[in-house]
Amino acid sequence: MLDKCCIEVGITTSGASVSLVPIQFYKKTENLALEEQLVIIHDPSLEDELLLGVIRNVTKLEPLIRDRVRSPFVDRPEVLDQTILMPFTSAMVRLYATLKPSTKSVLEVRHVPTPGSKVFVIKDGKFLNDYIKSNLPIHIGNHKYSGWSINLDAGFVNQHVGVFGATGVGKSRLVKALIEELVRVGKHVIVFDHSGVDYTPYFRDRVITSKEISISPPTIASVIAEKARLNWQTFGEYLEVAVITYVSGDKRMKRQQSSQLIDPQPSTQASQVVKWDKASFTKHLVDSMRGLGARDSTVEKARLFIDYFIESEFFDELNKRTLSPMDIVNMALKSNLVVIDLSLDPELVVKQAIVADVIDAAWRLVKASKAPLDLVFVIDEAQNYVPENEWTICGDIIETTAREGRKWGLSLIVASQRIARDVRASIRANLGTVFFSRLSAQGDLREIAAYMDLADVSEATLAQLGTREFFVAGLMNPLRRPILIRVRDA
Numbered sequence: 001m002l003d004k005c006c007i008e009v010g011i012t013t014s015g016a017s018v019s020l021v022p023i024q025f026y027k028k029t030e031n032l033a034l035e036e037q038l039v040i041i042h043d044p045s046l047e048d049e050l051l052l053g054v055i056r057n058v059t060k061l062e063p064l065i066r067d068r069v070r071s072p073f074v075d076r077p078e079v080l081d082q083t084i085l086m087p088f089t090s091a092m093v094r095l096y097a098t099l100k101p102s103t104k105s106v107l108e109v110r111h112v113p114t115p116g117s118k119v120f121v122i123k124d125g126k127f128l129n130d131y132i133k134s135n136l137p138i139h140i141g142n143h144k145y146s147g148w149s150i151n152l153d154a155g156f157v158n159q160h161v162g163v164f165g166a167t168g169v170g171k172s173r174l175v176k177a178l179i180e181e182l183v184r185v186g187k188h189v190i191v192f193d194h195s196g197v198d199y200t201p202y203f204r205d206r207v208i209t210s211k212e213i214s215i216s217p218p219t220i221a222s223v224i225a226e227k228a229r230l231n232w233q234t235f236g237e238y239l240e241v242a243v244i245t246y247v248s249g250d251k252r253m254k255r256q257q258s259s260q261l262i263d264p265q266p267s268t269q270a271s272q273v274v275k276w277d278k279a280s281f282t283k284h285l286v287d288s289m290r291g292l293g294a295r296d297s298t299v300e301k302a303r304l305f306i307d308y309f310i311e312s313e314f315f316d317e318l319n320k321r322t323l324s325p326m327d328i329v330n331m332a333l334k335s336n337l338v339v340i341d342l343s344l345d346p347e348l349v350v351k352q353a354i355v356a357d358v359i360d361a362a363w364r365l366v367k368a369s370k371a372p373l374d375l376v377f378v379i380d381e382a383q384n385y386v387p388e389n390e391w392t393i394c395g396d397i398i399e400t401t402a403r404e405g406r407k408w409g410l411s412l413i414v415a416s417q418r419i420a421r422d423v424r425a426s427i428r429a430n431l432g433t434v435f436f437s438r439l440s441a442q443g444d445l446r447e448i449a450a451y452m453d454l455a456d457v458s459e460a461t462l463a464q465l466g467t468r469e470f471f472v473a474g475l476m477n478p479l480r481r482p483i484l485i486r487v488r489d490a
Contacts, residue, residue, distance in 0.1 A: 001101070001127065002040060002042065002050075002120050004124075005122060005123060005124040005125070005126070005127050006040055006120035006121060006122050006123060006124075007029065007032065007120060007121050007123055008026075008029075008118055008119070008120050009025050009026060009029040009032050009033075009039075009119055009120065009121045010023050010024050010025040010026050010029065010118075010119045011023065011024060011115075011116050011117060011118060011119060012041060012043075012093075012113050012114070012115055012116065012117045012119060013090070013115055014115045016112050016113055016115070017112060018095065018109045018110065018111070018112055019094065019095055019109070020092050020093070020094060020095070021041060021051075021053065021092065021093040021095060021112075021113055022090060022091075022092055022093075023039075023055075023090065023091055023092070023093055023119050024088055024089070024090050025088070025089040025090070025091070027088070029121075030089045032121050033055070033058045033089045033091060034055065034058070034145065035055055035056055035057070035058050035091075035461055036054060036055065036056075036144060036145065036461070036484040037054070037055045037121050037122070037145050037146070038052070038053075038054060038121070038122040038125060038128075038143060038145065038146045038148065039052075039053055039054070039055055039093055039119055039120060039121050039122065040052060040099075040119075040120040040122060041053065041093065041095075041113050041117050041118070041119055041120075042117060042118050042120065043111075043113040043114050043117040044117075045114050046111050046113070048100055048101060048102050049098050049099070049100060049107075049111065050098070050099040050100075050101065051095055051097075051098055051099075051109065051113055052095070052096050052097045052098070052099055052128075052479075053093040053094055053095040053096055054093065054094050054096060054455070054482075054483075055091050055092075055093055055121075056091065056092050056093070056094050056455075056456050056457075056458075057091055057092045057456070058089065058090075058091045059089070059090050059091065060087060060088075060089055061087065061088055061089075061090055062086065062087045062088075063086055092456075093119070094455045094456055094481075095109045096109075096455075096479050096481050097109065097132075097479055098110065098111075099131050100131075104130050104131050105131065106131050106132055106478075121145075122145075122146040122148070123145075123146060123147075124146065124147060125142075125143055125146035125147055125148025125149075126147075126148070126149070128146075128148050129148075129149065129151060132151075132478045132479065133151070133478065134151045134152060134153035134154075134155075134478050135153055135155050136153055136154040136155040136185055137151035137152070137153065137154070138151070138152050138153075138154045138178075138181035138182065138184070138185060139151060139152075139181060139488065140152055140174065140177045140178060140181065140472075140485065140487060140488065141174075141177070141468075141470075141485040141486050141487040141488045142485060142486055142488070143483060143484065143485055143486075144469060144484045144485065144486050145484075150472075150477075150478075150483060150485060151478065152433075152472065152476040152477060152478070153475070153476050153478060154181065154182055154185050154187065154476070156432055156433060156474075156475035156476045157182060157187065157376060157411050157413070157433075157476065158405070158406045158409060158410075158411045159406055159411075159430075159431075159432025159433065159474075159475050160402055160405075160406070160411055160412045160413075160414075160427075160430055160431050160432055160433075161178070161411075161412070161413045161414070161431065161432070161433045161434070161435070161476070162413075162414050162415075162419065162423070162428060162431040162433070162434045162435070162436075163175055163178075163413065163414070163415040163416075163434075163435045163436075163470075164415070164416060164417070164418065164419045164434065164435070164436045164437075164439060164444065164448075165417065165435075165436060165437035165438055165439065165470065166417055166437070166438045166439060166440045167417060167440075168467065169437040169438050169465070169467060169468070169469075169470075170437070170467050170468035170469075170470075170487055171415050171417075171437075172198040172199070172380070172415075173468055173487050174435055174468070174470060174487045175198075175199075175378060175380065175413065175415050176198070176199060176202060177487055177488055178378075178413060179191060179199070179203075179337070179378060182376055183336045183337050186336070187336070187374060187376055188332045188333050188336050188337075188373070188374055188375045188376065189332065189336065189337050189338075189375075189376045189377075189378060190328065190329070190332045190337075190338050190339075190340065190358060190375065190376070190377050190378070191203075191337070191338070191339040191340065191378040191380075192340050192342060192351075192354075192355050192358075192377070192378060192379050192380060192385075193339055193340060193341050193342060193343070193380060194342050194343070194351065194380045194381040194384060195342075195343055195380075195381070196341045196342065196343025196344070197343070198380060199339050199378075199380070200339055200341045200343075203337060203339045206335065206337045206338055206339050207339045207340075207341050208323065208328065208331075208338055208339070208340050208341070209340075209341045209344050210340055210341060210342045210343075210344055210345045210350070210351065210354050211317060211320060211321065211344050211345060212320075212321060212322065212323045213321055213323050213324075213325065213328060213340070213354050213357075213358070214318075214321040214322065214323060214324050214325070214357075215318070215321065215350075215353050215354065215357055216325070216357050216360075217240070217243045217244045217247050218240055218243070218244075219353045219356055219357050219393060220243050220318070220353075221236070221239035221240040221242075221243045221244075222236075222239075222349075222353065222393050223347075223349050223350060223353050223393070224239055224243070224306065224310065225239055226349040226393070227309055227310050227314065227347065227349060228302075228305040228306045228308075228309045228310050229305060229309055230301075230302060230305055230306075234298065235298075235302055237292075238285070238288065238289045238292060238294060238298075238302065239285070239302075241288055241292065242281075242284055242285040242288040242289070245284070245288060246274065246281055246284050246285075247274050248274075249274060249284075275319055276315040276316065276318040276319050277315055277316075278306075278310070278312045278314075278315045281315060282303055282306055282307065285302060285303070285306070286299055286302070286303055289302060314347075324361070325354075325357040325358045325360065325361035326361040326364070326365070328340070328358050328361070329358065329361045329362050329365060329373075329375070332375060333373065333375070340354065340358070342354065342355075348384055349393060351384070351385075352384070352385055352392050352393040352394045353393050353394070355379065355385055355394040355398070356393050356394035356397050358377075359377060359394070359397045359398065359401060359410075360397050362375055362377075362410055363397070363400075363401075363408075363410070366408045366409075366410065372407075372408050372409030372410075373408065373409045373410060374409040375409060375410055375411070376411040376412075376413060377401070377410070377411065377412055377413070378413045378415075379398065379412065379413070379414045379415070380415050381415070381416065382414040382415060382416040382422055382423050383416045383417070383418070383421075383422035383423070385398060386398050386399065386414070386423055386424045386427055387421065387422060387423075387424070388420070388421050388422070388423065388424050388425060395424065398412065398427065399424060399426050399427055402426065402427040402430040402431075403426065403430060412427075414427065414431075417440050418439070418440045418441060418444055419436075419439075419444045419447050419448060420441065420443050420444050420447045428447070428451075429451055431451075431474070432474050432475040432476070433472065433473070433474035433475050433476040433477065434448055434452060434472075434473055434474050435470045435471070435472050436448060436462070436470060436471050436473075437462065437465050437469060437470045437471070438462050438463060438465050439459075439462060442459055445457070445459050445462065448473075452473050452474055453473070453480065453481055454471075454473060454481075454482055455473075455481040455482055457471060457482050465484075468486055468487040469484060469485070469486050469487075470484075470485055470487060471483065471484055471485075472485055
């Protein structure tokens, strides 16, 4: 079997353990000494066992000219006879699993290979899928060197997924492939496309613009407070009361039965029958605050700040939002995929409000039905929605989903350039699978290593990765430990 799929490149040396094995390459195969190559170690003393690992820490050595040992050749290189040099290439193999050929199964590594065991680089990884299987396989890409078409397990998407990398590494391409594969295997996906250019052009028949989606009264109150720069502790309760009473003043909002799915077609009747108008709402807010006993200075500040900071168009556009967040959830449950183009709402606070309301609608449906939904939320440019040490309208509901969503079939895929500052600690600690490429800051790799086994992947290795090259580590990876993949073509 090994003769057909592998190339013999060297032997193991002394000092091995069940996790790390030192090896030396044959002189004729040193050109294959590439980090992240998949290798097989065959130890004749281990019956019916092949050790699978990854090459790390490739080093070029020479016995006569050694590091930290003074040699006369350093000062007088002209006297060095090149014919007496014996350079060689060594490396470490990080062991990932034991393959059992008789049963085509995978076991944990339990035995240390004997020095002198042969090492084979895998050149055709197709045979690995006979051993390494996934319950709900999806294909995002192949191993960079062996071409192994790695089947990730979509069943673990409910443990949440993070995609991290610097600008230009191909995060959007990877997330797009994830979306396509999750939909293919029957998952329901809602994509929040922050810029409107990463996913909207590829799924045009599934796109809803953010300006079509209504915002709940409590969230409208939060948006008004944010846009008008009114402190929530002081003005929050006043705004919530005013918005709710304004919306329900003449005709109450049409109540929707969340215990059953609603027709996924866009509603022909606006969910908010009241007509929004800046002047009339401001007057209503002033009257409401006075009725609640607010001080005159507090009332006047609210009126002045709303008049100065919020344009009339904001209130006019509220009248055009006819799709409820629950409509969006039900559309995704019926058609498997909805992409929300957030780019038409330039105000970040409005984008955050829509994300908050759609996810909240899913939670309301869960509580009403008391059954899991199997729904995945894709949050691109996550630094705008769940940044660390900063409150956002949607931050708490996303954090709740990260902590408790897996029990109710609510999953997250978050993508960002950084992890340490772009995503709250409580969210990144709940990511069961992480895709990462070149990172924007050195501390990001250490952050990932704090809660996930990175098996000696170094920052130097990340710096050399090309476009669309990512490590995948965690639960969706059948080996759990980092494997370098090249994301498939679009």
